Amino acid sequence: MNAPSGQPRPARGARQESLRELNLELVFRHVLAAERSISRTELAAATGLTRPTITRIVEELIAGRLVTETGSARDGRAGRPRVGLTPSRSGPAGLGLDIRTDGLAACVVDLQGTVRHLAFAPIDLEGPDAPALLNHLARMACEAVEAVAAEGLTVIAATLAVPGAVDRGVVRSAPVLGWRDVDAGALLRAATSELGLPINVDNEANLAAHGELHAAGQNQADFLYVSGGLDIGAGMILDGRLMRGSRGWSGELGHFTVDPDGKPCPCGARGCLQTYASLHAILDGQTVPAGTTPDAAAIAWADEGRPATLASIDTAATALGIAVSGALNLLDIDTVLLGGSFALLSSWMTAKVKSEVDQRVLSSSWAPITIRPATLGPDAAAIGAALTFIDRLREHPTSWLAHG
Amino acid sequence: MNAPSGQPRPARGARQESLRELNLELVFRHVLAAERSISRTELAAATGLTRPTITRIVEELIAGRLVTETGSARDGRAGRPRVGLTPSRSGPAGLGLDIRTDGLAACVVDLQGTVRHLAFAPIDLEGPDAPALLNHLARMACEAVEAVAAEGLTVIAATLAVPGAVDRGVVRSAPVLGWRDVDAGALLRAATSELGLPINVDNEANLAAHGELHAAGQNQADFLYVSGGLDIGAGMILDGRLMRGSRGWSGELGHFTVDPDGKPCPCGARGCLQTYASLHAILDGQTVPAGTTPDAAAIAWADEGRPATLASIDTAATALGIAVSGALNLLDIDTVLLGGSFALLSSWMTAKVKSEVDQRVLSSSWAPITIRPATLGPDAAAIGAALTFIDRLREHPTSWLAHG
DNA sequence: ATATTTATTTCATGGCTTGACATAACCTCG
DNA sequence: CGAGGTTATGTCAAGCCATGAAATAAATAT
Secondary structure: OOOOOOOEOOOOOOOHHHHHHHHHHHHHHHHHHOOOOEOHHHHHHHHOOOHHHHHHHHHHHHHOOOEEEEEEEOOOOOOOOEEEEEEOOOOEEEEEEEEOOOEEEEEEEOOOOOEEEEEEEEOOOOOOOHHHHHHHHHHHHHHHHHHHHOOOOEEEEEEEEEOOEEEOOEEEEEOOOOEEEEOHHHHHHHHOOOOOOOEEEEEHHHHHHHHHHHHHOOOOOOEEEEEEOOOOEEEEEEOOEEEOOOOOOOOOHHHOEOOOOOOEOOOOOEOEOHHHHOHHHHHOOOOOOOOOOHHHHHHHHHHOOOHHHHHHHHHHHHHHHHHHHHHHHHHOOOEEEEEEHHHHOHHHHHHHHHHHHHHHOHHHHOOOOEEEEOOOHHHHHHHHHHHHHHHHHHHOHHHHHHHO | OOOOOOOEOOOOOOOHHHHHHHHHHHHHHHHHHOOOOEOHHHHHHHHOOOHHHHHHHHHHHHHOOOEEEEEEEOOOOOOOOEEEEEEOOOOEEEEEEEEOOOEEEEEEEOOOOOEEEEEEEEOOOOOOOHHHHHHHHHHHHHHHHHHHHOOOOEEEEEEEEEOOEEEOOEEEEEOOOOEEEEOHHHHHHHHOOOOOOOEEEEEHHHHHHHHHHHHHOOOOOOEEEEEEOOOOEEEEEEOOEEEOOOOOOOOOHHHOEOOOOOOEOOOOOEOEOHHHHOHHHHHOOOOOOOOOOHHHHHHHHHHOOOHHHHHHHHHHHHHHHHHHHHHHHHHOOOEEEEEEHHHHOHHHHHHHHHHHHHHHOHHHHOOOOEEEEOOOHHHHHHHHHHHHHHHHHHHOHHHHHHHO
């Protein structure tokens, strides 16, 4: 029932209308943060505003399709029943796009955070070049927008998840895709020009962490999300907010030094986490059966107890524990979510990771650390990408109200 | 000339008077952030507020001794000259206290960030216990408050810097002092009860980083400060703000794993940075001449080219480079400040640290990284501690105005 | 059916910013 | 040296927005 804090205060002066905007944002944030539907009176108590003000603001929010009345809920107590308010299920929505190792994904979520559309297209990354890939994604985006329009949803923003370092829409480096300085934002914007959507591009691990943040609710405001796969990335949630870094290149956990004199890494350094815990390292050169994904193969071999696989998973877990310990020591975080391949292999990895962390993180001796698999599965990044529209709306609901 | 952004928006509803507070804070922040003195009209342009509003707010700020007129500055142009406004040199001030390896320090800074008082008392840490040490500091605090009162300064808050992990005033663990769960905040508050000051306690590296942030000005909003000494700590400045971590235990760089199978560390793990780059490790068991500090000895030996010392400094620099690389990969930071002993030894360390970082940080191949010694010297933490009062005032100037 | 309780809306009041206007202080040019 | 131009700051009526009191609505309890 705590008020969601956050957001930088506007640097411009506050006028009379700013007051109105400020309070509208405040009320909207409370509606979004509420676990269940919330009444006008409860809003008044939570925000400290008076009932008349709340009434006026709620009227505006309903007119703008941001909030819906759920009808009077008779809770058995005496007196006029409260009229419940919830984020609208038929107002603005967000589109998330993801380029995965095994295919392309598109998904749409509404203001309640519910996934209303989810499409997946298997694809071989070796084949198409960047423009072809993004054109395919653009078609999926159009289909998604049409599909949810039938349910009364208006997609207002799209975010693309990419496995690599992204700088203001430009993919600086994505080894898995073989991309280098690809302006994915501009390409995708051109391919979806008919939709006229604002398009953001961000790192896959960052967006997956963002997705997990929404899934975990208010209670989990600080955690490290680690995404396993061909590449290893991390997303940091601190005080309920995603840490992107000043240029958006944060979370390169894959190139943490695990052993200064270890195996050489394509990046030029030695002993990077990547060389011990990427999916390549875990499969250790063994050929994956045709028609099987690398993930599935690793699980199958681990399940049947193949010694080489179990050994390489153990090495990976140890290396991951060392790298994660560094991050926890630095950031004062007490929860780690294992995502991507690490989530699938978590039953073989978690214990080892935890033992390394317990040994190497200074605060672990007086404050316990939790290591657990992520909850959203392979669609985490696409969902997290779609959800970014909520944050944008949370900070500037008036921009939507003006347009809509 | 950019508006300083930041601060969380209050979670309570905005009333009419909130508008007044909001704008007062905004104007005050602009005066603080201005490089030189700024006029009312410039403030109006910068904030977007109208001149009348600025006039009213400035009147209030001057009455509250937060801002002073510097007299009309004739700049040669036609028209009535601007009346310059600067943060007051005789209003509220902040007190910083520091427990160092070589003694105790107390300092007072004013709203302009100028150090107005600085006292140091050499002391042997082996001798006194925690209460005795804090009583000594309390006496220094009283002297400092009296000394600056003569100059018209009113100390409104004190912050204590401690070499260890601090949790809401309680020192959880400070190996250098031999402290464990010492409620330094309460003890110091009791010892300085006559002053009636709010007292904060924070980590030494965090506060030193904070001091360097003020010294560097607006241009350097993201950096990692690494403090060398008997212990190694780090402070992170991201987007112009100190990252304290949710519980205040961030920055434990000293227990970054440099070599998983390396030397055992008192913390229980193996191969911590501490075991390679602490002052103990650099001196490598050689006895320091009586009457000389360990720092001075290390410098002297390095200066005379003693091979053992140069070798251990080289090892320390390599280890430091590895640990710092991890932090930079994780946080997307491009500047590292070497502080404490590392600053004194920087001419022997910087090159080696930089070569490790250039090799191990992924983004270094397309965005250069700067490694340089810190500017404030041994008083960095005390100054940074004293400066925290400005941040508090920046966020809630009205609390002071109400009291004063 | 009436009283009680709780939720929401209506209306006059007051605080704050605004925009227009007035005043002050300096430079420049005849 | 004084009039005119230019720039900076102060003053005043008007409009917008939240407030508090009173009114209305819609349930439950007696």
